[in-house]
Amino acid sequence: MFKYVLRHVVSSVGLLFLSSILIFLLMRVIPGDPTITKLGGTIKEVDVETLASIRRQLGLDKSIPEQYVSWIAGIAHGDFGSSYFSQFPVTTLIEQRVGATLELAIMAMLIGILIAVPASVAGAIWPNRFLDWALSGFAAVGIAIPTFVIGIVLIIVLGVELNLLPTQGHVSFLKDPVTSVRTALLPSITLGIGVAATIMRILRASLMEIASASFVRTAKGKGLLRRQVVVRHELPNASIPAITAAGIIVAHLVGGAVIVEYVFARPGLGSLLVDSVFQRDYGVLQALVLLAAAAFIVTSLLVDVLLGFVDPRLRTETSS
């Protein structure tokens, strides 16, 4: 087990390292000089010395490998550099915004699970054509429907017409939990439908597969009710493959947060990212992309380790 975990940790660290190089190189091959954006003018108006001093200040006068090493060394000390645009340290900017995104992601995740698990279980308990058709339909549409479409429909129906929930902004959960949840509700439903569809797809397939397992036959044979068989015997076993969806879901949450925060004017990391793209603020951009990659890689690692604990057969596998 230790060897299994170690192997996965090492390859995850390697992957994270490689993606940091990729992100960094991507930022350096970008045409256009961030210093010019920073000065807000065209290059003609700026004298060479000012330009050179700004480049020095941003560390852009060093060679690319040197810049990379100092960037990574900074991150190791918790210093993600500073914004090329507003001068603020990137960590400060992220701290201000991370709450809105985390609340959104957690609630979307909860909503996704709360829709997907009962629906899949109901599908397994009452195997009838109509329910089956409805659930597959929901999963197919839920995966295909763009987040902005759900968001716009929810704003129109629940926000404007019924005037039930606020459609914009963010209030910190720590300051005012009730208002915070209320403002986060529409964005998290928007994001949660995709999460629900992803989980349902995998959970329903594995529930179907497991229905023919011999332990299920035994459970039925000893006279348990259909729902007891499903909830106690099928669901726990069928949940294991659903864990593998975690990676896809994190990717969905990160990508979706960008769109959802735009739709609902939520000051989170997604909108910070869009802002920094518009401003060509590479200092912020590279930190955010690295953070997203780290979130995805760490999730995948946790999934692998968890699966290794649950399913001993995986531990003996030598190659990926």
Added chain:
Amino acid sequence: MSNAPEVVSLEGPGLERRESAGWRLLRRPQAALAGLVVGLIVAATIGAPLFAPYAPTATDYDRLFGAPSWAHPFGTDELGRDILTRVLYGGQTSLTVAAAATAIAMLLGVVWGFVAAFREGWIGEILMRVADTVMALPVILLGLVLVAAFGASILNLIIILGLLFAPATARLARSTLLVELRSEYYVAAVSVGASSWRIVARELLPNALPVLLARASLVVAEAIFVEASLSFVGLGVQPPETSWGTLLNQGYSNLYSSYSYPIFPGIVILVAVLALNILGDNLQKVLDPARS
């Protein structure tokens, strides 16, 4: 005459001619419907100059933000332009970007994956590590960064989306090819001394094609989705060019004047993506039953 070779009958149970893949696909009601929808959308956008009820730039200042009506099924926009017409013309951009990006992703991905499968040593290892690294970043995020870097012209979008979807295609192409490389027909082709180009072009590629075709259908759907997302936040197709994403963006900023403005482009994107996904899933089941 008794020496004449006996004619072997090819009739008999289990030896009927298999129906062609196209027919087997059409026999699935879901797939037939999805195919019809995709066909209709493609035909309507290509034939926009023929089918569109108005000129894309024709304005009508008496009818700003008009609700859906017989004259304007999708309503009208802030300049009184017909939204159905704009959706049809916008589809030309969206579908061109998606199709061209898919072509790049498939070509690059297949070469990438095939090379990685043939050179299983350190070259293959490096190629797959690069693919894994790119795949560790969410597509929309990487798309945003690349757009920031290279600007959001239509050509750039095509190239960027093509690059983004190539690694996952490479992964699939490699794993498909690794299976084919263990097959008897491959060993047979090698043993009769066929050149590697011939083996790839005549033996391996046709056998790997079903999987790749199903993948292509899903990539088109994903490309439409990502293009719309980027354009929606203002970082994709730039006005005055029109795509489904830019229409959605403009509709969203005028949400309080007209609900139908953002809703109809949104529905069209949903229907197109859904139909392509269903088509891709069914293609996979028909062409490659063992894998699904």
